[in-house]
Amino acid sequence: MRGWLTIRVHGKLLLKRFITFSFRLRSEFEFEVGERERHDVRIEKTRRLMFAFANPQPIRAFVDGRLVAQVDGVS
Numbered sequence: 001m002r003g004w005l006t007i008r009v010h011g012k013l014l015l016k017r018f019i020t021f022s023f024r025l026r027s028e029f030e031f032e033v034g035e036r037e038r039h040d041v042r043i044e045k046t047r048r049l050m051f052a053f054a055n056p057q058p059i060r061a062f063v064d065g066r067l068v069a070q071v072d073g074v075s
Contacts (some may be wrong), residue, residue: 007043009033025049039063045073 057073
């Protein structure tokens, strides 16, 4: 599987990366947002070892170390 990963905050492009096949079971993306009030953001995406393309890939978002959003993912 391959495709573009794009992360935007308030319309501002923070990350654009072309993803190719990977053996990683978990991907993490960390960045800082805000101008006057800064926040650390971490996004985690996990997948199963076998048949990852056919299973949901949960995505979790953390702000300042606190879980703020979770999506079961799509297959």
